[in-house]
Amino acid sequence: MTSARQLSVAYFDGLTARAQPVLMWVEPGMLQLSGAGLIRQVPLNKVQWSERTRHGARMAHFADGGTIQAVNPADWDSWLDHHDLGAPLSVRAHQSWRWTMLATTVLLMVAVMGYWWGLPLAARLLAPLVPxxxxxxxxxxxxxxxxxxxxxxxxxxxxxxxxxxxxxxxxxxxxxxxxxxxxxxxxxxxxxxxxxxxxxxxxxxxxxxxxxxxxxxxxxxxxxxxxxxxxxxxxxxxxxxxxxxxxxxxxxxxxxxxxxxxxxxxxxxxxxxxxxxxxxxxxxxxxxxxxxxxxxxxxxxxxxxxxxxxxxxxxxxxxxxxxxxxxxxxxxxxxxxxxxxxxxxxxxxxxxxxxxxxxxxxxxxxxxxxxxx
Known part of the structure; x- marks a missing residue:
């Protein structure tokens, strides 16, 4: 990582398999890419950031088929967090075992309540409607x-x-x-x-x-x-x-x-x-x-x-x-x-x-x- 705001990444233009090293940084509302013979601007709301996984590749996709890929996953994650571009809460939640356990517990409670109270109530309401x-x-x-x-x-x-x-x-x-x-x-x-x-x-x-x-x-x-x-x-x-x-x-x-x-x-x-x-x-x-x-x-x-x-x-x-x-x-x-x-x-x-x-x-x-x- 070259600075707090710039990150070294690999750029793929979607036409060839050749990776091009570029620098990536953020300006208001725009993602900036700069490399040898390449200057590109992409609106941040048009960038599709890949879901963060423990061992998966860090990538982002553009509408024209272009892609950027992390050189160093740890630097990539830190850079995204610095710019508040990290994974949404839902992604972070299902990657956390604590949130997963909580969601599983809530789901089981809802299922039990539905079985003991929801089904009898539904049956009581539906029975008079049956010819x-x-x-x-x-x-x-x-x-x-x-x-x-x-x-x-x-x-x-x-x-x-x-x-x-x-x-x-x-x-x-x-x-x-x-x-x-x-x-x-x-x-x-x-x-x-x-x-x-x-x-x-x-x-x-x-x-x-x-x-x-x-x-x-x-x-x-x-x-x-x-x-x-x-x-x-x-x-x-x-x-x-x-x-x-x-x-x-x-x-x-x-x-x-x-x-x-x-x-x-x-x-x-x-x-x-x-x-x-x-x-x-x-x-x-x-x-x-x-x-x-x-x-x-x-x-x-x-x-x-x-x-x-x-x-x-x-x-x-x-x-x-x-x-x-x-x-x-x-x-x-x-x-x-x-x-x-x-x-x-x-x-x-x-x-x-x-x-x-x-x-x-x-x-x-x-x-x-x-x-x-």
Whole structure:
């Protein structure tokens, strides 16, 4: 380097491979080049400075194909910094391991927040926009897949099925009285009609709701609660909450958005929607959706004049009927007899849920229920 303001560099005219030694300096707004038989001026805003790397060549490019290249990289970097022509902040940041670690940490935090809060919020906002015909198609395809793979026709006598269907349908009508579904408003037109389906299955005493409004009740659940109609109504109220809250569709939208993000990243959209019935069959509701359904069940039971605390009978009986697991837990991936995740027992019957039901009892207007056996 010849002076604080001038730097020795190699100049290439873009026509030949011969390097010409020149001096480079800056005057207001202009880059000056001077050498044997060469005097050139280039506006600084027309010069493309190469990105600074640890071991890469230091270069700058001109619009006509000309190039200058550093003779001494350290002098080049010092000269650029002296004239405030160094690498922009973004370049310096990604060349710094500290900035890289910070950016990685922030990216991970954004990804986690997007997964835990962004996706559920997006699903909540998008679900009401989905036509009911789509929900019906998804529910129909899901039930058909389940019937082919996991479920069998109910073994309950026809008269018994008719008895439970009449009882529960009346409870549903009363539990939804005054709601959008009952009043026939425009919003209600986007809500599915609730229907009851009975099936035999190897998933134990269970019930689950589908986006098209079908509630599937297993024979084992009827056997478990045949003497406690009030508790069975509470279970159906919980599943009704999943339907009115469009939880199945919201869960499917979340899974679809997650799949779409993966598809954008890895470039495969082919199976995002094609796997909807399988996704529905193995999708467990989040704790927030379970709490929403519990709240809906409480309102449902109040309207049927039933104390919500009787749900303790269901939790206890399911626990007693599941000695291998000790409690009603979500199906495990390697448990072939428990393939369905969208069920009332998707989450543990923990003290929080029991306390919530027990605290929801009202002093008046509710039936006195027999002491649980």
């Amino acid at each position: 009911q015909t789509v929900s019906q198609q998804i529910g129909k395809a899901t039930l058909q897949t389940m019937d082919e793979q996991w479920l069998k026709p109910s073994q309950l006598p026809f008269q018994e099925q008719a008895h439970w269907r009449a009882l529960l349908s009346k409870a549903i009508a009363q539990g939804l009285e005054g709601t959008e579904i009952d009043t026939g408003t425009r919003a209600a037109s986007r809500q599915p009609a609730i229907q009851l389906q009975f099936r035999q299955a190897h998933i134990g005493p269970n019930a689950f709701a589908l986006p098209d409004g079908n509630i599937v009740i297993t024979d084992d659940l009827i056997a478990l609660l045949h003497d406690r109609e009030d508790v069975l109504i509470g279970v159906v109220g919980h599943e009704t909450g999943h339907i009115t809250g469009r939880h199945g569709l919201r869960g499917l939208i979340q899974a679809g958005l997650l799949g779409a993000i993966g598809s954008l990243t890895f470039g495969d959209f082919s199976t995002v929607l094609a796997s909807a019935p399988i996704l529905m069959g193995q999708l467990a509701y989040s704790r927030d959706l379970e709490r929403e359904a519990d709240d809906a069940a409480i309102t449902f039971m109040h309207r049927n004049h039933i104390r919500p605390s009787v749900m303790g009978v269901f939790f206890q009986r399911v626990k007693d009927a599941s000695p291998r697991r000790g409690q009603a837990t979500a199906p495990q991936a390697d448990d072939a007899s428990q393939p369905i995740g969208i069920a009332f027992s998707s989450h543990p019957a923990d003290a929080e849920r029991l306390a919530h039901f027990q605290s929801a009892d009202l002093d008046g207007g509710l039936q006195e229920q027999p002491t649980p056996p």
